Amino acid sequence: MRATEHWPVVVIGGGQAGLAMSHELKERAVSHVIFEKNRIAHSWRTQRWDAFCLVTPNWQCRLPGHHYPGKEPHGFMPKDEIVSYIEDYAKKIDAPVREGVAVKKLSRNGSGYRVETQEGTVTADQVVLAVSAYHKPKIPALANDLSASIKQIHSSEYRNPGQLPEGAVMVVGSGQSGCQIAEDLHLAGRKVHLVVGSAPRCPRVYRGRDAVDWLDDLGQYDLPVDKHPLKDGVRGKANHYLTGRDGGRDIDLRRFALEGMILHGRLLGLEDGRLVFGDDLTKNLDAADAVYNGICTMIDKHIESQGIEAPGQAHYRPVWQPEIGAESFDSVQAGITSIVWATGFTSDWSWVDLPVFENNYPKHERGITPEPGLYVVGLPWLYTWGSGRFVGVGRDAAYIADHVADVSREKTAVPVASRKETRPWHGLDGYNLASAVA
Known part of the structure; x- marks a missing residue:
């Protein structure tokens, strides 16, 4: 690229x-260009295990x-x-993507x-950050003090049971990845220890339909963050665990325990060479089941209020x-020869030299940051529960694109309150996922 290349809009992330x-x-x-430091669909291609599949039904794949x-479907x-x-x-869509081009620094230019x-420096009138929030694997410091005989990998590196040495495997973390990786190992006949945290769980099928279908009818994927009881706090909450494997099913950690999986409370640390676990296993399992049944209750109320014919359960x-x-x-x-750290990711915005971050999270309102002409898209709960998913990212992109187009055409921006929703949240009174599980 030419050192003086200029674009009306640069999108970072493909x-x-x-x-x-x-x-x-x-x-x-x-007019715009996209810089993608790897290949299109890089994280799906390289940071998922062999048996990975979506946990939400295919019909939710609604890219614009x-x-x-x-x-x-x-x-x-x-x-x-x-x-x-x-x-x-x-x-x-003939996207103008330049693959293999990493952005090293973003800063102001007038x-x-x-x-x-x-590959060089370009200038832009406006920039969209579309790089998610999952940048660096998060592994606790105690990993450095474990025996060198134990193979350790992050969940993003896990592919299949065969890549791990013979012996027992400990999976640390019971979010979506941790539970599904533990299941993958368990089904392969491996001895599995699972460290259980506070992640909630969700039914796969309830009263004749996938729970995601019911939740969609209830408007849960359209619930704006400002109407959620936790407000911005919901952005730090773990997603519910379940699986789409083999046509989809619940993940019941208690049933895994009956089948030989060993469950532990939260991993607290390492003392005198021994792993120390909390006494919160019962609490964490009970809390996950309470969320599960809370969702069932919410669906029951919806069925009753709408007079829907559905089988009992x-x-x-x-x-x-x-x-x-x-x-x-x-x-x-204990015979543990490997550990899979399903402990999530941290964000790395160090390359963005702009004052738009608070607690390592970009300040924004529906993706529009305080820096004129700078936007973010694709973050979990950017605006709704669907924002970080195939089902909702298009709505966020459309909203931001309206603003970008207004600025690029030197028109007065439409006030936020007057913008139309492409799919408005219908606000079913008394029905929201948070109230169902409180």
Whole structure:
């Protein structure tokens, strides 16, 4: 690229958020370029295990102008199909993506921006950050003090049971990735220790339909963050665990325990070479089940209030109870030969030299930051629960693109309150996921 290259808009990130943004900018005839430091669909391609599949039904794949095209709307695409879905989208919209071009620094350049890449520097009137919030694997410091004989990997590096040495495996973290990886190992006949945290769980199918279908009817994926009881606090909450594997099913950690998986409370640290666990296993399992049954109750109320014919179904009852409280043990003596750290990611915005961050999170209102001409898209709960998903990122992109187009055409921006929703939240009184599980 030429050192003096200039673009009206630069989009940083070529994942589903960046591509959705490109579609909406094209619809508004706004010239732009996308810089993607890896390949399109990089994280789906390289940071998922072999048996990975979506946990939400295929019909929720609603990228703007490219809804799920297959024959199984209520199925769950495996990893390779997800990659193809995104790649096909990029081709369909003829996205101006420059793959393999990393942005090293973003800073102000007069009234616009200076974008320094590994191939040179460009300037832009406006910039959209479409790089998610999951940048660096998060692994606790105690990992450095464990025996060198134990193989340690982050969940983003896990592919299949065969990559781990023979012996027991400890999975630390019971969010979506941790529970599904533990299940993958368990189904392969491995001895699994699972460290259980506070992540909630959700039914797969309840009263004849996938719970996601019911939640969509209830407007949960359209609930704005400012109307959620937790407000901005919901952005730090873990997603519910369940799976789309083998056609979709619940993940019941208690049933895994009956089948031989060993469950532990939260990992607290390492003392005298022994792993120390909290006494919160029962509390965490009970809390996850309370969320599960809270969702069932919410669906029950909706069915009753709308007069919907649906088969009856009992709420969940625990099939197993822990017998231990706090505990500790030597991992090597316990036969643990590998650990999978399903402990999430941290954000790295160090390359953005702009005063728009608070507690390592970009300040914004529906993706519009305090810095004129700077936007973010694709973050979890950017505006709704669907914002970080295929189902909701298009709406966010459309909203931001309206603002970008207004600025680029030197028109007065439309006030936030007067902007139309592409799919408004219908605010069913008394029905929201937070109230169902409180």
